Amino acid sequence: MGDVRVRTLVVRCPDWSVYAAQPGPSDPLVVVRANRVVACSMAARSAGVEVGLRRREAQRRCPEVKVVGYDPGRDLRAFERVAACLDEITPGVEITSPGMLSFGTRGPSRYFGGDEPLGEKVLDAVRTALDGRWPAYVGIADGFFSALRASHQAQVDAREAMVVPVGCSDEFLASHPTSSLLEVLDVADLVDVWVRLGLSNLGLVSQLSTGDISARFGPTGLAAHRVARGFDLRPLDLQIPEEDLSVSMEFEDPLDRVDRGVFAAKALAEQLNSRLSELGVGCTRVQVYARTQGGEELSRQWRHEGTLSDVALAQRVRWQLDGWLSPSSGARSVSPAPSSGLVCLSLTPLEVQPDSGRQLGFWGGESRIDERVSRAIVRLQSQLGTQAVRLVQIRGARDPAQRVHQSPAEPDGRLGDSCPVDAPWPGQVPSPAPAVVFEEPLRVLVLDEAGREVGVSGRGELSAAPAVIERPGCARRALIGWAGPWLAQERWWDNQSQRRRVRFQVIDDRNEAMLLCVEGGLWWLEAAYQ
């Protein structure tokens, strides 16, 4: 197929958000995004906290944990130093996300005498930039994804670097789990389907024929299949733009604050993409360049699997501005903060590929927002934070709070993948759903006729019929109906996080209905049908 795999080096600093939030001491700390843990420190992890938990659950397992909100700007500010320290080794450093960068090794490897010495050199530089206070893992292999997996393998093997010999990436990738695709592609539903079909590792996925994949899973499936076989998505139809497609913006009033840059970032991103879309291409690698009032020149490259949408592009420019304009305080800066504001900002597409439309949600597709709504989203997110403005999806889960999934709104209103809701979820309370779901369940007392607390057996049998409910701060109310139990045993495979809960619906004497939950012998008011 003429596919080439670019020999690539990946540097990955795990749990980067934790380092960025608290460089140094290893207190328990979690970084939380939309109420869920996205990164946690070693201390928190050893207390049983893991990525994906709800904030409340993390605090339950580790009460002294410090909770910090997710802030990509902060992450990039800290990461900019790491990227800058490699500028001496190669000019081609590309940031994928804060905490992860890559570059092609061909030139540097030859210069430093091979992949191993290059890996050592890179590790030395990164260690120095991090003062040895945070681990970094290096992977070198054919193709970005293989190199990324190699960096994971290095961590698993308690080494710092792993070099997969040239031509051995297929064998190397074969044993990795299918879910590792999620590190580079947003294809949770596809991976879920594949795993349920028994395709548990990449070796099995890569054995399927391209034709079958295309017929059943469409472009999304093809993209994931390519990655699973160790090919980069990018070089597929890679073109280096011949003409100069860069867009730039001059500021009469030098740009010195990130919030002012947000609008410039968005405008530039839209300008670049509308230019590219006229040519029928999308950008996969972009250089962000800025010049300061004092004449300093700053530049950084970003790469992405698949083409960058307006929003993704604007986001990266915003993060980069954050990295330049507000360097992390007290950090021993490798690249000193610009001494003056920025007077010029430009974006240059370094690689483009035919744009086959933007990545669509796997099940849903793309919904476009009105320009008005889009502007409001950008404005509110710049004032309140990205997390504060969200779009909603529904997915299958037993817990009424968990069935609604909220993700930060992208100004173009694109939703990620969503799960079909009609799958039967055992233990799910039948509809209608409660109109009010309490963020924190309220402790209540449920008593029988004789005023004794009603107990629940392991199988959900009640010791007596519930007759009275007592809520804190409310008068006692008699119950005129109840139903249940609905049993939910969640994550039974995991000792730490398994929960066994039993739910009941009750109505009080004012015909107000409530959803109660019994866990560990205590009654909680989870939701109300208000």
Next chain:
Amino acid sequence: MFDDGVMAVSLADITTLSRLAESVLPVPEPFVDLLPSGGLVRGAMLATAGPVAQSLAMALVGPLTQMGSWCAVVGLEELGLLAASELGVELGRVLVVDEADPTRWPATVDALLDAVEVVLVRAPSQLSAATASRLVARARGRGSVLMQVGSSGSLWPQSPDFTISARSLAWDGIGFGHGHLRARHVEVEVVGRRVGGPARHGSIWLPGPDGAISRR
């Protein structure tokens, strides 16, 4: 001279009036007779109250989101969005915004009134008369609807155009230890200066046995 006077006021007013005339946002059929003008009048401020306030608010915005209009929810963290979906709200048209601290709240609501058709709010603290009237004016100017959800009415210096409240009369489908909640019969009451007369009453299923909102 008379003509000049008319000309001077008309341009801005005509824009506003024509926008208002064009649009009463649709509501579920059982509410049509109960609401003044038969729907959500653009530019209005209304309130839902009583023990069914949240369901009412979600039910009212269902049809307009299905037609592609946007709705924003500010700071009503406890709102059961799954229920919203069941009550007919197209969740792809809902923007959920965190409750900013009270100092930023008015600006947040203001920005949303500018962008979407309906904004569901609950005042986080006592609003000053100036803030409240600015928000009401913004809604009127933009032709969007400001809907207070639940009983925060006392925090607003001015009373809404109308208040829609309901109480739960009976639940169907649930017994004493068997069945499950299936349908709810509510008694709706609409009062307020826009109602133009005595309170209007109606009896509806919210939701009915088939999950739909219907007249009883």
